[in-house]
Amino acid sequence: MSEDTDYKKAYLRERRARDEVESLLEEKTRALYLANQTLERQLEQLKNQQAVLINNERMATLGTLSAGVAHELNNPLAYVAGNLESLNFYISPILQLLETVKLLEQNDLRGSELETRLVNIYLKQRLDEIADDLPELIHDTLHGCERIKAIVNDLMNFSRSNNDSFSSASLKKIIEDTLRLLHGQLKGYELTVAIEDVPNISCKEGALKQAIINLLVNAKYAVDMSHKSHKSIEVLLALGKDQDIILSISDNGVGIDADVLPRLFDPFFTTKPVGEGTGMGLAVTQAIVKEHKGKIEVHSQEGVGSQFTISFPLE
Amino acid sequence: MRGVIFRGLEELVVEAIGMQAWDELLEAHAPEGRVYVSPTSYPDEELFALAQGVADKLEKPLTDVLAIFGQSLFGFLAEKHKGISSKFASFEELVLSIDSVIHMEVKKLYNEPNLPSISAIVKDDKTIVLEYCSSRKLCFCAEGLLHGAAQFYSRKLKIEHPQCMHKGSSHCILILHLD
Numbered sequence: 145m146s147e148d149t150d151y152k153k154a155y156l157r158e159r160r161a162r163d164e165v166e167s168l169l170e171e172k173t174r175a176l177y178l179a180n181q182t183l184e185r186q187l188e189q190l191k192n193q194q195a196v197l198i199n200n201e202r203m204a205t206l207g208t209l210s211a212g213v214a215h216e217l218n219n220p221l222a223y224v225a226g227n228l229e230s231l232n233f234y235i236s237p238i239l240q241l242l243e244t245v246k247l248l249e250q251n252d253l254r255g256s257e258l259e260t261r262l263v264n265i266y267l268k269q270r271l272d273e274i275a276d277d278l279p280e281l282i283h284d285t286l287h288g289c290e291r292i293k294a295i296v297n298d299l300m301n302f303s304r305s306n307n308d309s310f311s312s313a314s315l316k317k318i319i320e321d322t323l324r325l326l327h328g329q330l331k332g333y334e335l336t337v338a339i340e341d342v343p344n345i346s347c348k349e350g351a352l353k354q355a356i357i358n359l360l361v362n363a364k365y366a367v368d369m370s371h372k373s374h375k376s377i378e379v380l381l382a383l384g385k386d387q388d389i390i391l392s393i394s395d396n397g398v399g400i401d402a403d404v405l406p407r408l409f410d411p412f413f414t415t416k417p418v419g420e421g422t423g424m425g426l427a428v429t430q431a432i433v434k435e436h437k438g439k440i441e442v443h444s445q446e447g448v449g450s451q452f453t454i455s456f457p458l459e
Numbered sequence: 460m461r462g463v464i465f466r467g468l469e470e471l472v473v474e475a476i477g478m479q480a481w482d483e484l485l486e487a488h489a490p491e492g493r494v495y496v497s498p499t500s501y502p503d504e505e506l507f508a509l510a511q512g513v514a515d516k517l518e519k520p521l522t523d524v525l526a527i528f529g530q531s532l533f534g535f536l537a538e539k540h541k542g543i544s545s546k547f548a549s550f551e552e553l554v555l556s557i558d559s560v561i562h563m564e565v566k567k568l569y570n571e572p573n574l575p576s577i578s579a580i581v582k583d584d585k586t587i588v589l590e591y592c593s594s595r596k597l598c599f600c601a602e603g604l605l606h607g608a609a610q611f612y613s614r615k616l617k618i619e620h621p622q623c624m625h626k627g628s629s630h631c632i633l634i635l636h637l638d
Contacts, residue, residue, distance in 0.1 A: 177568075
């Protein structure tokens, strides 16, 4: 077959067709690539904004916690202060005793004079009571200081942003730390805690504590609003059936209106009165759960209560 | 290997030894009914077999064929992607931008994961030292492409190839001497 024939023309026509289609495709591909780059940039911006939002919400949560934490600090502070006051009274007899020992050392006191002075100090200053009291006072004061230190540590751990990198951690410990942080706020509520030992997961500790605080603070609010005499909040952690870990926080509070449920996780949506809620708590909680590749679900019945269930995949 | 390279070979073969020769090469070395289109990936072995087929037909060493192919491929690609080739005012500018600009454009269009790694350093006004590294070891084709680029910018080029992957080195060194 000669190449000057119709066959050659057909081949060249087909090749041109390929060129045109490829050129069109390349144009679209380039546009798609640039659009994708723009989207990636915007996604990065959104991630940064979300991080700022989560941090802001954390600071707001810190504000919510402050009243309870102040109360928690007040208790140990009260008895530490009381103990120090007692110790202050004990300084004088102890100093008198030391002075007497010093005089004895310098040979300025002897015999009956020394005896009289010692008996006086012992009887008038009730040295036996001081001796009984001192170890307990010191022990309780140290315990109070340890308690204050623990509360401040919990608070600092929660607020510190350097906790916000993924690392292997125990959910059990995270929940226990969080409950300790909320100890003051949850006094007077029937708190049921059933936490099983579950495998560690890779997580952001600070973020998870924030999510749990949000759910517990909401549960407390719902229970308060119900005006029930029996105020119950339940925290459960267990292995799930689908290679996951289930964390459930439930309450016997007012429950959630069925109309509200679909919007519950929307940013800036709140049913609380103006000034009482940012409307970001559950949105941020959901974002945190998603960041951990988990799922959050809510079941609620008005007048009966609500249950928030988070499932984290096992690694 | 992306189809655009096969299309470059097709163009060269059809122009140089005819449509029928290309058809015969396809019959011998490609799956039945194969049509090459630029954005699709095809097995590397297919390109090597076709190139070897051309060498056999022309009774020339494969390295010579790859060098000729590379030279022709540059013209084909420059014509096909005028927007990219027009970005460079000189041969030197183009060579220094292979990784940062040209390969970036290739990634945009073809999402090609196996691009060679090429770095170039200007030694003096007339000398550029280029390091080439690729699992495909197509350094002779790269030489051809450089000759094609020099021709495009009307420059005379001689290439020394003192270190080669085909001789066991981890990468090739190409020393480009310009007029």
